[in-house]
Ligand SMILES: Nc1ncnc2c1ncn2[C@@H]1O[C@H](COP(=O)(O)OP(=O)(O)OP(=O)(O)O)[C@@H](O)[C@H]1O
Protein backbone atom coordinates (compact mmCIF):
# COMPACT_ATOMS: atom_id res chain seq x y z
CA UNK A 1 0.00 0.00 0.00
CA UNK A 2 1.11 3.55 -0.61
CA UNK A 3 2.83 5.33 2.22
CA UNK A 4 4.14 8.85 1.96
CA UNK A 5 7.31 9.69 3.89
CA UNK A 6 9.89 12.40 3.62
CA UNK A 7 12.91 10.63 2.09
CA UNK A 8 15.74 12.88 3.01
CA UNK A 9 15.91 15.81 5.38
CA UNK A 10 15.51 19.04 3.51
CA UNK A 11 17.76 21.48 5.31
CA UNK A 12 16.79 24.37 3.10
CA UNK A 13 13.08 24.16 4.04
CA UNK A 14 11.95 26.55 6.67
CA UNK A 15 10.79 24.77 9.83
CA UNK A 16 7.20 26.02 9.37
CA UNK A 17 6.91 24.54 5.93
CA UNK A 18 8.44 21.38 7.15
CA UNK A 19 5.90 21.14 9.94
CA UNK A 20 3.12 21.73 7.42
CA UNK A 21 4.52 19.09 5.12
CA UNK A 22 4.68 16.62 8.02
CA UNK A 23 1.04 17.36 8.75
CA UNK A 24 0.09 16.77 5.12
CA UNK A 25 1.94 13.45 5.08
CA UNK A 26 0.25 12.41 8.31
CA UNK A 27 -3.19 13.30 6.93
CA UNK A 28 -2.38 11.50 3.74
CA UNK A 29 -1.27 8.36 5.56
CA UNK A 30 -4.30 8.41 7.82
CA UNK A 31 -6.59 8.57 4.79
CA UNK A 32 -4.64 5.85 3.02
CA UNK A 33 -5.14 3.66 6.10
CA UNK A 34 -8.87 4.44 6.02
CA UNK A 35 -9.01 3.63 2.34
CA UNK A 36 -7.14 0.40 3.01
CA UNK A 37 -9.76 -0.55 5.63
CA UNK A 38 -12.62 0.37 3.30
CA UNK A 39 -11.04 -1.67 0.54
CA UNK A 40 -10.73 -4.68 2.82
CA UNK A 41 -14.39 -4.26 3.88
CA UNK A 42 -15.38 -4.01 0.24
CA UNK A 43 -13.51 -7.26 -0.46
CA UNK A 44 -15.34 -9.02 2.36
CA UNK A 45 -18.68 -7.58 1.25
CA UNK A 46 -18.02 -8.60 -2.32
CA UNK A 47 -17.20 -12.16 -1.17
CA UNK A 48 -20.43 -12.23 0.84
CA UNK A 49 -22.45 -10.94 -2.05
CA UNK A 50 -21.01 -13.48 -4.48
CA UNK A 51 -21.72 -16.25 -1.98
CA UNK A 52 -25.26 -14.97 -1.54
CA UNK A 53 -25.61 -14.72 -5.30
CA UNK A 54 -24.37 -18.30 -5.67
CA UNK A 55 -26.88 -19.53 -3.07
CA UNK A 56 -29.71 -17.58 -4.70
CA UNK A 57 -28.73 -19.02 -8.07
CA UNK A 58 -28.85 -22.54 -6.66
CA UNK A 59 -32.25 -21.91 -5.07
CA UNK A 60 -33.55 -20.45 -8.31
CA UNK A 61 -32.32 -23.44 -10.24
CA UNK A 62 -33.92 -25.82 -7.74
CA UNK A 63 -37.21 -23.96 -7.89
CA UNK A 64 -37.00 -23.93 -11.68
CA UNK A 65 -36.52 -27.70 -11.63
CA UNK A 66 -39.53 -28.08 -9.31
CA UNK A 67 -41.64 -25.86 -11.58
CA UNK A 68 -40.52 -27.85 -14.60
CA UNK A 69 -41.33 -31.14 -12.83
CA UNK A 70 -44.75 -29.89 -11.75
CA UNK A 71 -45.40 -28.62 -15.28
CA UNK A 72 -44.37 -31.98 -16.77
CA UNK A 73 -46.50 -33.81 -14.25
CA UNK A 74 -49.47 -31.59 -15.02
CA UNK A 75 -48.97 -32.11 -18.75
CA UNK A 76 -48.78 -35.91 -18.31
CA UNK A 77 -51.92 -35.86 -16.16
CA UNK A 78 -53.78 -33.81 -18.77
CA UNK A 79 -52.53 -36.04 -21.57
CA UNK A 80 -53.40 -39.30 -19.83
CA UNK A 81 -56.78 -38.22 -18.48
CA UNK A 82 -59.69 -40.08 -19.98
CA UNK A 83 -61.77 -36.95 -19.51
CA UNK A 84 -61.56 -33.98 -21.81
CA UNK A 85 -60.19 -30.76 -20.30
CA UNK A 86 -60.85 -27.49 -22.12
CA UNK A 87 -59.94 -24.12 -20.67
CA UNK A 88 -60.76 -20.64 -21.90
CA UNK A 89 -59.21 -17.33 -20.85
CA UNK A 90 -61.15 -14.20 -19.92
CA UNK A 91 -61.43 -13.34 -23.62
CA UNK A 92 -63.18 -16.70 -24.14
CA UNK A 93 -60.28 -18.06 -26.20
CA UNK A 94 -59.24 -21.69 -25.82
CA UNK A 95 -55.98 -22.01 -23.90
CA UNK A 96 -56.07 -25.71 -23.08
CA UNK A 97 -57.35 -28.63 -25.15
CA UNK A 98 -56.08 -32.02 -24.01
CA UNK A 99 -55.89 -35.20 -26.19
CA UNK A 100 -59.14 -36.58 -24.73
CA UNK A 101 -60.89 -33.37 -25.79
CA UNK A 102 -59.58 -34.05 -29.32
CA UNK A 103 -61.00 -37.57 -29.14
CA UNK A 104 -64.35 -36.71 -27.58
CA UNK A 105 -65.09 -33.68 -29.75
CA UNK A 106 -63.29 -35.04 -32.85
CA UNK A 107 -61.39 -31.74 -33.19
CA UNK A 108 -57.64 -31.18 -33.55
CA UNK A 109 -55.98 -29.33 -30.66
CA UNK A 110 -54.08 -27.20 -33.18
CA UNK A 111 -57.40 -26.07 -34.70
CA UNK A 112 -58.82 -25.15 -31.32
CA UNK A 113 -55.95 -23.56 -29.37
CA UNK A 114 -56.06 -19.78 -29.24
CA UNK A 115 -59.39 -19.65 -31.09
CA UNK A 116 -62.69 -18.31 -29.81
CA UNK A 117 -64.54 -21.07 -27.94
CA UNK A 118 -67.90 -20.07 -29.45
CA UNK A 119 -66.47 -20.23 -32.97
CA UNK A 120 -64.72 -23.59 -32.50
CA UNK A 121 -67.83 -25.15 -31.01
CA UNK A 122 -70.27 -23.34 -33.31
CA UNK A 123 -70.94 -26.62 -35.15
CA UNK A 124 -72.60 -27.83 -31.96
CA UNK A 125 -75.88 -26.51 -33.35
CA UNK A 126 -77.43 -25.21 -30.12
CA UNK A 127 -75.91 -21.97 -28.99
CA UNK A 128 -75.75 -22.84 -25.33
CA UNK A 129 -72.13 -22.92 -24.19
CA UNK A 130 -71.84 -23.94 -20.55
CA UNK A 131 -68.18 -22.94 -20.35
CA UNK A 132 -68.94 -19.37 -21.48
CA UNK A 133 -71.91 -19.23 -19.12
CA UNK A 134 -69.59 -20.30 -16.29
CA UNK A 135 -67.13 -17.53 -17.12
CA UNK A 136 -69.70 -14.80 -17.64
CA UNK A 137 -71.88 -15.61 -14.64
CA UNK A 138 -68.93 -16.84 -12.56
CA UNK A 139 -70.98 -19.88 -11.67
CA UNK A 140 -69.63 -23.45 -11.53
CA UNK A 141 -71.75 -26.20 -13.06
CA UNK A 142 -71.51 -29.65 -11.53
CA UNK A 143 -72.45 -33.01 -13.09
CA UNK A 144 -74.50 -31.77 -16.05
CA UNK A 145 -75.16 -33.53 -19.33
CA UNK A 146 -75.20 -32.30 -22.92
CA UNK A 147 -75.58 -34.01 -26.25
CA UNK A 148 -72.78 -33.71 -28.79
CA UNK A 149 -74.52 -33.60 -32.13
CA UNK A 150 -71.59 -34.02 -34.48
CA UNK A 151 -71.01 -37.41 -36.18
CA UNK A 152 -72.96 -40.26 -34.66
CA UNK A 153 -73.69 -38.01 -31.66
CA UNK A 154 -72.93 -38.86 -28.09
CA UNK A 155 -74.05 -38.00 -24.59
CA UNK A 156 -71.43 -36.04 -22.66
CA UNK A 157 -71.27 -35.45 -18.93
CA UNK A 158 -69.53 -32.21 -17.88
CA UNK A 159 -68.48 -30.10 -14.94
CA UNK A 160 -67.23 -26.53 -15.26
CA UNK A 161 -65.53 -24.15 -12.87
CA UNK A 162 -64.14 -20.65 -12.82
CA UNK A 163 -60.32 -20.58 -12.66
CA UNK A 164 -58.75 -18.00 -10.31
CA UNK A 165 -55.16 -17.30 -9.34
CA UNK A 166 -54.11 -17.23 -5.68
CA UNK A 167 -55.11 -13.59 -5.42
CA UNK A 168 -58.63 -14.47 -6.50
CA UNK A 169 -58.33 -12.84 -9.89
CA UNK A 170 -60.31 -14.66 -12.61
CA UNK A 171 -58.06 -16.26 -15.25
CA UNK A 172 -60.75 -18.08 -17.20
CA UNK A 173 -62.93 -21.18 -16.91
CA UNK A 174 -62.33 -24.88 -17.35
CA UNK A 175 -64.65 -27.66 -18.48
CA UNK A 176 -64.04 -31.34 -17.71
CA UNK A 177 -66.18 -33.74 -19.68
CA UNK A 178 -66.55 -37.48 -20.25
CA UNK A 179 -68.11 -39.52 -23.00
CA UNK A 180 -71.17 -41.18 -21.43
CA UNK A 181 -71.94 -43.53 -24.34
CA UNK A 182 -70.78 -46.69 -22.51
CA UNK A 183 -72.36 -45.70 -19.22
CA UNK A 184 -75.67 -44.99 -20.96
CA UNK A 185 -75.47 -48.36 -22.71
CA UNK A 186 -74.88 -50.12 -19.39
CA UNK A 187 -77.77 -48.21 -17.83
CA UNK A 188 -80.02 -49.28 -20.70
CA UNK A 189 -78.88 -52.89 -20.37
CA UNK A 190 -79.58 -52.81 -16.66
CA UNK A 191 -83.00 -51.35 -17.26
CA UNK A 192 -83.62 -54.01 -19.91
CA UNK A 193 -82.52 -56.79 -17.53
CA UNK A 194 -84.80 -55.40 -14.80
CA UNK A 195 -87.75 -55.26 -17.19
CA UNK A 196 -87.07 -58.82 -18.31
CA UNK A 197 -86.85 -60.05 -14.73
CA UNK A 198 -90.15 -58.37 -13.86
CA UNK A 199 -91.71 -59.75 -17.04
CA UNK A 200 -90.39 -63.22 -16.15
CA UNK A 201 -91.93 -63.08 -12.71
CA UNK A 202 -95.26 -61.92 -14.04
CA UNK A 203 -95.27 -64.55 -16.80
CA UNK A 204 -94.59 -67.30 -14.29
CA UNK A 205 -97.66 -66.32 -12.30
CA UNK A 206 -99.82 -66.08 -15.40
CA UNK A 207 -98.52 -69.42 -16.74
CA UNK A 208 -99.34 -71.07 -13.47
CA UNK A 209 -102.88 -69.72 -13.53
CA UNK A 210 -103.43 -70.80 -17.13
CA UNK A 211 -102.12 -74.34 -16.76
CA UNK A 212 -105.09 -75.91 -14.93
CA UNK A 213 -107.96 -74.52 -17.05
CA UNK A 214 -105.89 -75.37 -20.13
CA UNK A 215 -105.56 -78.98 -19.03
CA UNK A 216 -109.36 -79.00 -18.58
CA UNK A 217 -110.02 -77.61 -22.09
CA UNK A 218 -107.58 -80.13 -23.59
CA UNK A 219 -109.20 -83.03 -21.74
CA UNK A 220 -112.78 -82.07 -22.70
CA UNK A 221 -111.81 -81.43 -26.33
CA UNK A 222 -110.24 -84.90 -26.40
CA UNK A 223 -113.48 -86.41 -25.07
CA UNK A 224 -115.51 -84.47 -27.62
CA UNK A 225 -113.29 -85.69 -30.45
CA UNK A 226 -113.75 -89.27 -29.31
CA UNK A 227 -117.56 -88.91 -29.15
CA UNK A 228 -117.92 -87.48 -32.64
CA UNK A 229 -118.41 -89.82 -35.57
CA UNK A 230 -115.41 -90.22 -37.91
CA UNK A 231 -117.09 -88.32 -40.78
CA UNK A 232 -118.61 -85.59 -38.61
CA UNK A 233 -117.44 -82.21 -40.00
CA UNK A 234 -117.22 -80.88 -36.42
CA UNK A 235 -114.23 -83.20 -35.86
CA UNK A 236 -112.00 -80.80 -37.83
CA UNK A 237 -113.08 -77.95 -35.53
CA UNK A 238 -112.38 -79.98 -32.41
CA UNK A 239 -108.97 -80.91 -33.84
CA UNK A 240 -108.22 -77.20 -34.15
CA UNK A 241 -109.07 -76.78 -30.44
CA UNK A 242 -106.75 -79.65 -29.54
CA UNK A 243 -103.93 -78.13 -31.65
CA UNK A 244 -104.47 -74.70 -30.10
CA UNK A 245 -104.37 -76.19 -26.61
CA UNK A 246 -101.17 -78.05 -27.37
CA UNK A 247 -99.47 -74.91 -28.65
CA UNK A 248 -100.66 -72.97 -25.59
CA UNK A 249 -99.33 -75.81 -23.47
CA UNK A 250 -95.92 -75.41 -25.09
CA UNK A 251 -95.87 -71.72 -24.23
CA UNK A 252 -96.94 -72.34 -20.66
CA UNK A 253 -94.48 -75.16 -20.00
CA UNK A 254 -91.62 -73.21 -21.64
CA UNK A 255 -92.48 -70.23 -19.47
CA UNK A 256 -92.46 -72.39 -16.39
CA UNK A 257 -89.13 -74.00 -17.34
CA UNK A 258 -87.65 -70.58 -17.94
CA UNK A 259 -88.84 -68.94 -14.76
CA UNK A 260 -88.78 -71.87 -12.36
CA UNK A 261 -86.02 -72.21 -9.81
CA UNK A 262 -83.69 -74.90 -11.18
CA UNK A 263 -81.29 -77.21 -9.47
CA UNK A 264 -78.88 -79.47 -11.27
CA UNK A 265 -78.90 -83.19 -10.84
CA UNK A 266 -75.47 -84.07 -12.19
CA UNK A 267 -74.77 -87.68 -13.16
CA UNK A 268 -72.15 -89.58 -15.06
CA UNK A 269 -73.62 -90.16 -18.48
CA UNK A 270 -72.43 -92.11 -21.47
CA UNK A 271 -72.56 -89.10 -23.75
CA UNK A 272 -72.79 -90.91 -27.11
CA UNK A 273 -75.69 -93.15 -26.02
CA UNK A 274 -77.48 -90.24 -24.42
CA UNK A 275 -77.07 -88.06 -27.50
CA UNK A 276 -78.24 -90.89 -29.77
CA UNK A 277 -81.59 -91.03 -27.91
CA UNK A 278 -82.07 -87.32 -28.57
CA UNK A 279 -81.11 -87.66 -32.22
CA UNK A 280 -83.43 -90.63 -32.77
CA UNK A 281 -86.31 -88.57 -31.40
CA UNK A 282 -85.30 -85.65 -33.65
CA UNK A 283 -85.22 -87.94 -36.69
CA UNK A 284 -88.78 -89.04 -35.99
CA UNK A 285 -89.85 -85.37 -35.85
CA UNK A 286 -88.02 -84.64 -39.10
CA UNK A 287 -89.88 -87.47 -40.78
CA UNK A 288 -93.20 -86.09 -39.45
CA UNK A 289 -92.32 -82.68 -40.95
CA UNK A 290 -91.67 -84.30 -44.33
CA UNK A 291 -88.25 -82.73 -44.45
CA UNK A 292 -85.15 -84.26 -45.95
CA UNK A 293 -82.66 -83.54 -43.24
CA UNK A 294 -79.72 -85.80 -42.53
CA UNK A 295 -78.14 -85.78 -39.08
CA UNK A 296 -74.39 -86.33 -39.21
CA UNK A 297 -72.49 -87.45 -36.10
CA UNK A 298 -68.93 -86.35 -35.53
CA UNK A 299 -67.89 -87.69 -32.13
CA UNK A 300 -64.21 -87.40 -31.24
CA UNK A 301 -64.32 -90.58 -29.11
CA UNK A 302 -66.55 -93.61 -29.25
CA UNK A 303 -67.08 -93.47 -25.55
CA UNK A 304 -67.27 -90.21 -23.70
CA UNK A 305 -68.44 -90.34 -20.14
CA UNK A 306 -69.52 -86.89 -19.09
CA UNK A 307 -70.77 -85.35 -15.85
CA UNK A 308 -73.97 -83.49 -16.74
CA UNK A 309 -77.62 -83.16 -15.78
CA UNK A 310 -78.99 -85.45 -18.53
CA UNK A 311 -82.60 -84.23 -18.36
CA UNK A 312 -81.84 -80.54 -18.47
CA UNK A 313 -79.18 -80.87 -21.16
CA UNK A 314 -81.65 -82.89 -23.20
CA UNK A 315 -83.85 -79.77 -23.32
CA UNK A 316 -80.82 -77.77 -24.43
CA UNK A 317 -80.03 -80.01 -27.39
CA UNK A 318 -83.66 -80.54 -28.34
CA UNK A 319 -84.12 -76.76 -28.50
CA UNK A 320 -80.97 -76.31 -30.59
CA UNK A 321 -81.82 -79.18 -32.93
CA UNK A 322 -85.43 -78.02 -33.39
CA UNK A 323 -84.17 -74.53 -34.19
CA UNK A 324 -81.82 -76.09 -36.75
CA UNK A 325 -84.65 -78.17 -38.27
CA UNK A 326 -86.86 -75.06 -38.48
CA UNK A 327 -84.06 -73.08 -40.12
CA UNK A 328 -83.72 -75.63 -42.92
CA UNK A 329 -86.30 -75.30 -45.63
CA UNK A 330 -86.96 -78.72 -47.17
CA UNK A 331 -83.54 -80.29 -47.50
CA UNK A 332 -80.37 -79.98 -45.52
CA UNK A 333 -77.95 -81.32 -42.97
CA UNK A 334 -77.42 -81.02 -39.25
CA UNK A 335 -74.08 -82.01 -37.76
CA UNK A 336 -73.51 -82.84 -34.12
CA UNK A 337 -69.87 -82.48 -33.26
CA UNK A 338 -68.70 -83.58 -29.82
CA UNK A 339 -65.31 -83.45 -28.23
CA UNK A 340 -63.75 -83.81 -24.79
CA UNK A 341 -60.74 -81.52 -24.84
CA UNK A 342 -57.49 -81.90 -22.92
CA UNK A 343 -58.91 -79.96 -19.97
CA UNK A 344 -61.97 -82.21 -19.81
CA UNK A 345 -64.26 -79.62 -21.25
CA UNK A 346 -67.10 -81.16 -23.15
CA UNK A 347 -67.64 -79.22 -26.38
CA UNK A 348 -70.72 -79.92 -28.39
CA UNK A 349 -71.62 -78.05 -31.55
CA UNK A 350 -74.94 -78.15 -33.38
CA UNK A 351 -74.30 -77.01 -36.94
CA UNK A 352 -76.93 -76.56 -39.62
CA UNK A 353 -76.85 -75.44 -43.23
CA UNK A 354 -80.13 -73.55 -43.00
CA UNK A 355 -80.98 -69.93 -43.75
CA UNK A 356 -78.78 -68.46 -41.00
CA UNK A 357 -79.48 -65.76 -38.41
CA UNK A 358 -79.58 -62.24 -39.87
CA UNK A 359 -76.78 -60.06 -38.43
CA UNK A 360 -79.17 -57.45 -37.03
CA UNK A 361 -80.95 -59.93 -34.76
CA UNK A 362 -77.93 -61.93 -33.61
CA UNK A 363 -77.67 -60.03 -30.33
CA UNK A 364 -81.37 -60.54 -29.56
CA UNK A 365 -81.86 -64.26 -30.07
CA UNK A 366 -81.20 -65.10 -26.41
CA UNK A 367 -83.73 -62.57 -25.14
CA UNK A 368 -86.76 -64.28 -23.69
CA UNK A 369 -89.80 -63.91 -25.98
CA UNK A 370 -87.69 -62.94 -28.99
CA UNK A 371 -88.91 -64.99 -31.92
CA UNK A 372 -89.19 -64.69 -35.67
CA UNK A 373 -91.55 -67.65 -35.87
CA UNK A 374 -95.32 -67.57 -35.93
CA UNK A 375 -95.58 -70.49 -33.54
CA UNK A 376 -92.49 -69.67 -31.48
CA UNK A 377 -92.44 -68.69 -27.82
CA UNK A 378 -88.96 -67.18 -28.12
CA UNK A 379 -88.01 -68.98 -24.94
CA UNK A 380 -86.00 -71.85 -26.49
CA UNK A 381 -82.59 -70.15 -26.50
CA UNK A 382 -83.28 -68.31 -23.23
CA UNK A 383 -83.80 -71.72 -21.61
CA UNK A 384 -80.69 -73.11 -23.34
CA UNK A 385 -78.63 -70.21 -22.02
CA UNK A 386 -79.96 -70.63 -18.51
CA UNK A 387 -79.23 -74.36 -18.33
CA UNK A 388 -75.74 -73.95 -19.83
CA UNK A 389 -74.97 -71.20 -17.30
CA UNK A 390 -76.24 -73.45 -14.51
CA UNK A 391 -73.68 -76.05 -15.65
CA UNK A 392 -71.00 -73.33 -15.41
CA UNK A 393 -70.55 -73.53 -19.16
CA UNK A 394 -70.58 -71.03 -21.98
CA UNK A 395 -71.90 -70.81 -25.46
CA UNK A 396 -70.83 -69.33 -28.78
CA UNK A 397 -72.87 -68.63 -31.87
CA UNK A 398 -71.63 -67.94 -35.36
CA UNK A 399 -73.99 -67.66 -38.25
CA UNK A 400 -74.08 -66.78 -41.87
CA UNK A 401 -76.37 -67.94 -44.63
CA UNK A 402 -75.67 -71.66 -45.07
CA UNK A 403 -73.93 -72.27 -41.76
CA UNK A 404 -75.16 -71.65 -38.24
CA UNK A 405 -73.15 -73.05 -35.41
CA UNK A 406 -74.11 -73.15 -31.74
CA UNK A 407 -71.21 -74.44 -29.67
CA UNK A 408 -71.59 -75.29 -26.02
CA UNK A 409 -68.65 -75.79 -23.70
CA UNK A 410 -69.25 -77.46 -20.37
CA UNK A 411 -66.83 -78.08 -17.59
CA UNK A 412 -67.02 -81.82 -17.30
CA UNK A 413 -64.02 -82.53 -15.09
CA UNK A 414 -63.85 -86.09 -13.99
CA UNK A 415 -65.15 -87.25 -17.34
CA UNK A 416 -63.68 -90.31 -19.00
CA UNK A 417 -63.23 -91.05 -22.67
CA UNK A 418 -61.99 -93.99 -24.69
N1 LIG B 1 -80.27 -72.42 -36.11
C1 LIG B 1 -80.89 -71.26 -36.34
N2 LIG B 1 -80.92 -70.74 -37.60
C2 LIG B 1 -81.54 -69.56 -37.84
N3 LIG B 1 -82.16 -68.81 -36.88
C3 LIG B 1 -82.17 -69.28 -35.63
C4 LIG B 1 -81.52 -70.51 -35.29
N4 LIG B 1 -81.66 -70.69 -33.95
C5 LIG B 1 -82.36 -69.62 -33.48
N5 LIG B 1 -82.67 -68.78 -34.48
C6 LIG B 1 -83.40 -67.50 -34.37
O1 LIG B 1 -83.48 -67.16 -33.00
C7 LIG B 1 -84.83 -66.91 -32.61
C8 LIG B 1 -85.02 -67.31 -31.16
O2 LIG B 1 -84.88 -68.71 -31.00
P1 LIG B 1 -85.58 -69.41 -29.79
O3 LIG B 1 -85.28 -70.85 -29.85
O4 LIG B 1 -85.24 -68.69 -28.54
O5 LIG B 1 -87.11 -69.14 -30.03
P2 LIG B 1 -88.02 -69.75 -31.18
O6 LIG B 1 -87.34 -70.92 -31.82
O7 LIG B 1 -88.41 -68.65 -32.06
O8 LIG B 1 -89.29 -70.21 -30.36
P3 LIG B 1 -89.44 -71.64 -29.62
O9 LIG B 1 -88.09 -72.08 -29.24
O10 LIG B 1 -90.34 -71.36 -28.50
O11 LIG B 1 -90.06 -72.53 -30.63
C9 LIG B 1 -85.65 -67.72 -33.60
O12 LIG B 1 -86.96 -67.21 -33.74
C10 LIG B 1 -84.82 -67.58 -34.87
O13 LIG B 1 -85.11 -66.36 -35.52
Ligand SMILES: [Mg+2]
Pocket residue numbers: 319322323376380381
Ligand atom coordinates in the same frame (compact mmCIF):
# COMPACT_ATOMS: atom_id res chain seq x y z
MG1 LIG C 1 -86.53 -72.46 -30.61
